[in-house]
Amino acid sequence: DVKVTQSSRYLVKRTGEKVFLECVQDMDHENMFWYRQDPGLGLRLIYFSYDVKMKEKGDIPEGYSVSREKKERFSLILESASTNQTSMYLCASSPQQGRNTEAFFGQGTRLTVV
């Protein structure tokens, strides 16, 4: 069974903390994505990566960075967490020929910044 696993389902952090959200996929996919989902705003793409050490900004990269040192792992980093980063974060992966293939999503991490 194919799988995208996010390290935490729920997370509570304090303002100013450095936060790491981890995502691992076991399908040997080239592409990996990070989204955030907020009520009324839908899913918004933060960053994506198409290969190890490669990354591209999505629609809302401000306040975030990413790391992809290994093919199976894609990390989202909040350098200094703020309350407006309280959200549901979703990771996804897809094969290289993404246009003609499906993407697989994790269950999401609900992050609360207090």
Place this chain on the structure above:
Amino acid sequence: DAKTTQPNSMESNEEEPVHLPCNHSTISGTDYIHWYRQLPSQGPEYVIHGLTSNVNNRMASLAIAEDRKSSTLILHRATLRDAAVYYCILRDSNYKLSFGAGTTVTVRA
């Protein structure tokens, strides 16, 4: 990215078919039409995708207009488990996958 337009919500009765429309008048020749759905408290899951021809799989059918400016996702017999937000997405890149607001489907028992 080319945009899609979907109704905000639709209602259906259990065991009846559901037809979800999607307009994409600015679609380009290389855009694939993808559908995903998101059940409550879960990440999105893939439903179906196509380029020009109609497509069928175990979950649904995708009917694509001849001019490709619109498409319809068909759930043949709705169940309570099909209540979800359905997203119609044009994929013009191997990398980027962008979501719109989607259609919230409610299934009445």
